[in-house]
Amino acid sequence: MGIKNCKLKNKQKNNISLEKNNELIDEKIAYKKIDDTVNKNTIKKSKNSNNLTKNILIGLSILFIGIMLVMPMIVVISYALKNGINSYKDAVFDKYTIKAFKLTIITTITAVGINTFFGLFAAWSVSKFNFKGKHLLTTLIDIPFAISPVIAGLIFILTFGRIGWTNSFLQAHNIKIVFAVPGIILATIFVTFPFILREVLPVLNAQGKDEEEAAALMGAGGFMIFRKITLPHIKWALLYGIILCSARAMGEFGAVSVISGHLRGKTNTLPLHIEILYNEFKLTDAFAVSSILVVLAVIVLILKNIVEYKSKKAGVK
Structure with a gap:
């Protein structure tokens, strides 16, 4: 009987340790999912900010070129043909x-x-x-x-x-x-x-x-x-x-x-x-x-x- 009780106790301990390990694994998986979600959101935000910065810079460049270069050329041609x-x-x-x-x-x-x-x-x-x-x-x-x-x-x-x-x-x-x-x-x-x-x-x-x-x-x-x-x-x-x-x-x-x-x-x-x-x-x-x-x-x-x-x-x- 004593041997059986020891075996039962060992099984219970093993089951408890397995449950704890499973819980730890589940926690790690959950944290990993959270980290992945955060990383994806961060990447999306950085991409959106990069796209916004890129669009602003391109727009400013086009605006500057249009005002400083293209517009004067159009004015010259239009005034030249005015009469x-x-x-x-x-x-x-x-x-x-x-x-x-x-x-x-x-x-x-x-x-x-x-x-x-x-x-x-x-x-x-x-x-x-x-x-x-x-x-x-x-x-x-x-x-x-x-x-x-x-x-x-x-x-x-x-x-x-x-x-x-x-x-x-x-x-x-x-x-x-x-x-x-x-x-x-x-x-x-x-x-x-x-x-x-x-x-x-x-x-x-x-x-x-x-x-x-x-x-x-x-x-x-x-x-x-x-x-x-x-x-x-x-x-x-x-x-x-x-x-x-x-x-x-x-x-x-x-x-x-x-x-x-x-x-x-x-x-x-x-x-x-x-x-x-x-x-x-x-x-x-x-x-x-x-x-x-x-x-x-x-x-x-x-x-x-x-x-x-x-x-x-x-x-x-």
């Missing part, structure tokens, strides 16, 4: 407008060509060679970004004008820079110089020197190395820099305004011609001529997007 298509044609095909357009294109092509040539040389020398003053050179290249365009124009007037230290030499050789086309080109070159270099330099730094050094050891010349190895790596960055440089050159106002003299038909680019028309209260004509710059800006934007797409497709970061 009808004939008035628009008269303003756009006016002889002074055509001369200003030609000067703008000549200045842009010249400035971009010179900046491309010297920008490539500067970027190559900075990325491929170590020399004293390397950091100083890269700092000096960024000066046009730090100086106001108006100050840049004054610099050229003080250098090449009547009170400039080069005036006697320029007069002796009958060279005119201030209030002439060469001065406009120089001012535009100064303002737009860093664009191409700053686009090409990171690509050259990322490329390294191994391929050029291997080609040089195999007997390739400098021009062949540049044409066969360097240029294929930087072509999209170079095109992107040329597009940015062109856009900046076409729209330059400050430096050109100071050094040009505002001689109608001689030293007026499109931005200066627009300013003169606006100051003469020919608002419709001013907006009509402004539409030319709007069209040029749209063309530049399309080219920029094409180059960005091609560069991403080619794997250029």
Whole structure:
């Protein structure tokens, strides 16, 4: 009987312990369900807050772009066509407008060509060679970004004008820079110089020197190395820099305004011609001529997007 009682007691104890274990397991399962529910609710709330933040930021961006970029373009086009298509044609095909357009294109092509040539040389020398003053050179290249365009124009007037230290030499050789086309080109070159270099330099730094050094050891010349190895790596960055440089050159106002003299038909680019028309209260004509710059800006934007797409497709970061 004693043995049976012990066995019964052990069974009862085992049953009690099993019940307790089951209760603990049930509690753990319940707590886990509560935790899962809380986590799901937290995730849903975070997703909802993230979506709300995303929608607010996207909405603010679209609103800002619409107010600051799209609306002015619409206003320019609407005012340009306010007096009808004939008035628009008269303003756009006016002889002074055509001369200003030609000067703008000549200045842009010249400035971009010179900046491309010297920008490539500067970027190559900075990325491929170590020399004293390397950091100083890269700092000096960024000066046009730090100086106001108006100050840049004054610099050229003080250098090449009547009170400039080069005036006697320029007069002796009958060279005119201030209030002439060469001065406009120089001012535009100064303002737009860093664009191409700053686009090409990171690509050259990322490329390294191994391929050029291997080609040089195999007997390739400098021009062949540049044409066969360097240029294929930087072509999209170079095109992107040329597009940015062109856009900046076409729209330059400050430096050109100071050094040009505002001689109608001689030293007026499109931005200066627009300013003169606006100051003469020919608002419709001013907006009509402004539409030319709007069209040029749209063309530049399309080219920029094409180059960005091609560069991403080619794997250029």
